Amino acid sequence: MTVVPNIIANEVTDIDGWSACPARSGKSAITVLGGYLGQLMIVFNALAKEYSHLDKATNLKSPRESREQGIKKLSTPV
Amino acid sequence: MEAGRKLINATTIQNFIYTYIGEKLKTETLPLLVDHRFEDFLLSLSTPLALNQMRTMKEPNYSNFRKIISKHLGNPVLQLIRDNQEDLGLDPEIFKLVYEGFWDLYTFKPAINLSSKKLQTWINKIVLQVT
Numbered sequence: 001m002t003v004v005p006n007i008i009a010n011e012v013t014d015i016d017g018w019s020a021c022p023a024r025s026g027k028s029a030i031t032v033l034g035g036y037l038g039q040l041m042i043v044f045n046a047l048a049k050e051y052s053h054l055d056k057a058t059n060l061k062s063p064r065e066s067r068e069q070g071i072k073k074l075s076t077p078v
Numbered sequence: 079m080e081a082g083r084k085l086i087n088a089t090t091i092q093n094f095i096y097t098y099i100g101e102k103l104k105t106e107t108l109p110l111l112v113d114h115r116f117e118d119f120l121l122s123l124s125t126p127l128a129l130n131q132m133r134t135m136k137e138p139n140y141s142n143f144r145k146i147i148s149k150h151l152g153n154p155v156l157q158l159i160r161d162n163q164e165d166l167g168l169d170p171e172i173f174k175l176v177y178e179g180f181w182d183l184y185t186f187k188p189a190i191n192l193s194s195k196k197l198q199t200w201i202n203k204i205v206l207q208v209t
Contacts, residue, residue, distance in 0.1 A: 034153060034156050034159055035109075035111065035153050036099075036110065037153075038153070038156050038159055040094075040095070041159060041172050041176045044085075044172050044176060045167075045168050045169050045172050048169045048172065051085075055083050055084055055086050
């Protein structure tokens with residue numbers, strides 16, 4: 001690991017264009033990696049990985065298909 | 079009906095991007111970086127467009143414009159994310175769905191049902207800046 005001396009004394013680098021916002025013009029800001037889109041990717045990635053049950057593929061059938069399948073099952077001799 | 083991912087799909091992601099920027103954003107505008115080739119292309123059109131202006135484009139202009147957007151990212155960190163998706167442990171579909179999904183909305187080709195008028199209002203909230 002490389003230690004950066006006096007990191008706190010360094011200027012904050014605007015990496016995602018936050019200063020383009022007129023209200024922030026000329027002001028320093030600590031911004032987020034990858035800007036809005038980068039953060040969104042990280043959020044959706046966390047959702048996909050940590051809450052995979054919410055993202056599971058579902059084999060959706062139309063109500064008619066489901067009904068027909070149910071009738072077929074019932075009419076199959078045991 | 080088709081089987082598919084319930085969360086990580088174009089509809090959900092574009093709907094989130096549209097709603098967040100259009101309605102939930104705490105600042106008036108959202109700044110975003112684009113490559114200089116983005117602006118160069120807009121200016122080279124037979125009816126030129128200035129940066130931060132957009133209209134529906136016809137082929138082959140539309141495809142050429144999207145190629146520039148996909149190839150030349152204005153944000154260096156986004157570029158790093160794109161080039162190192164696997165090492166970063168990113169779901170293989172996320173980058174494309176978020177990045178291209180945003181530009182689908184911006185170029186009037188959304189995966190969700192939105193009028194051009196609504197999209198134009200939405201586009202006006204985004205401030206593009208050339209790197």
